[in-house]
Amino acid sequence: MRGQPPPRRGRSYGALDLGTNNCRLLIARPSPDGFTVVDAYSRVVRLGEGLLEMGRLSEAAMDRTLAALCACAEKLARRDVRLTRNVATEACRRAANGAQFVERVYEKTGIMLDVISAAEEARLAVLGCHMLIDVDGPPALVFDIGGGSTELMLVSPARGHDGQPDIIDWISLPWGVVSLAETEPQWPCSQTRAQAYDRMLGRVMPDLERFAARLDARGVREVQLLGTSGTITTLASVQLGLPGYDRRQVDGCAIPTDPLAGLCLSIAHQSVAERGRIACVGADRAELIVAGCAILDTILRRWPGGRVKVADRGIREGILRTLMGRDGVWAAGV
Numbered sequence: 001m002r003g004q005p006p007p008r009r010g011r012s013y014g015a016l017d018l019g020t021n022n023c024r025l026l027i028a029r030p031s032p033d034g035f036t037v038v039d040a041y042s043r044v045v046r047l048g049e050g051l052l053e054m055g056r057l058s059e060a061a062m063d064r065t066l067a068a069l070c071a072c073a074e075k076l077a078r079r080d081v082r083l084t085r086n087v088a089t090e091a092c093r094r095a096a097n098g099a100q101f102v103e104r105v106y107e108k109t110g111i112m113l114d115v116i117s118a119a120e121e122a123r124l125a126v127l128g129c130h131m132l133i134d135v136d137g138p139p140a141l142v143f144d145i146g147g148g149s150t151e152l153m154l155v156s157p158a159r160g161h162d163g164q165p166d167i168i169d170w171i172s173l174p175w176g177v178v179s180l181a182e183t184e185p186q187w188p189c190s191q192t193r194a195q196a197y198d199r200m201l202g203r204v205m206p207d208l209e210r211f212a213a214r215l216d217a218r219g220v221r222e223v224q225l226l227g228t229s230g231t232i233t234t235l236a237s238v239q240l241g242l243p244g245y246d247r248r249q250v251d252g253c254a255i256p257t258d259p260l261a262g263l264c265l266s267i268a269h270q271s272v273a274e275r276g277r278i279a280c281v282g283a284d285r286a287e288l289i290v291a292g293c294a295i296l297d298t299i300l301r302r303w304p305g306g307r308v309k310v311a312d313r314g315i316r317e318g319i320l321r322t323l324m325g326r327d328g329v330w331a332a333g334v
Helices: 057-078 090-094 098-109 118-132 176-179 190-216 230-239 257-268 272-276 280-286 289-304 315-327
Strands: 011-017 022-031 036-042 084-090 140-147 150-155 167-173 224-228 254-256 308-310
Touching: 011 057, 011 150, 011 315, 022 057, 022 098, 022 176, 022 315, 057 098, 084 118, 084 315, 090 098, 090 118, 098 176, 118 140, 118 150, 118 167, 118 224, 118 308, 118 315, 140 230, 140 289, 150 190, 167 190, 176 190, 176 289, 190 257, 190 289, 224 230, 230 308, 254 280, 257 289, 257 308, 272 280
Parallel strands: 011 084, 140 224, 224 308
Antiparallel strands: 011 022, 022 036, 140 150, 150 167, 254 308
């Protein structure tokens, strides 16, 4: 009997992450140091717009998202991607018509979305970025600020025997940049914007404090912070003074928490137009960045005085690592 053919290193793999705010696709091939990206796509779709109020995905939001997913399907076909995983997160989990939307996506695009749990979302995010954790440091608090929720994971700095990260504890907060932003209108003056920002902090902090109490009960007093997703990468690029977003300078950088918290407060007091003129924020993120600042600010206030390491990698990279690992073509240690 013939054995199985060896894995093909020339094969392309796809990872699609449909969040509450963004639709992101990554297509990559295995390489000696992990994988090489051959194509990528990112579009702000705001799938969860109005979900907090209506409990359903709106027709306009679904139409925007379908257009982005059609573009993803074209890229997957053009690159002849045979192995892919397509995940959807909080918006599809929470919406009353989430399952119907998944069916509609498959009918229109051929893309089968896997609506994953918050636990799986947390696992994939950690898997995608855990190589940035300092193995000689304290436990890592990895946070992923999404559109509809925020996941925080306490991760052991030591690798498991299989090289996999060990998630000690985790929580999914019911606040992301879309869901939190929709609790507060865009106020016209600085004073009312400051008051709105304080209310955002007040909404996020109780859930965060409950998780912090759990960590205290475990004897965890010190953590190393590692952030992933658009909020932290955007704010890091602003803090670094970059004229435009540059992944090579952002991914893996370390930002002191105190000036980063100050940046959050400064942005929160600005108008939408002023935020839109900030390099690396722009019009696409100008409305939602304040909610992201509020979520990040609560984390920095609870664990102050250190540094935040920044990861421009997460769920999609975690998916790619999983797919390539199953095929036996993942480069260990990347």
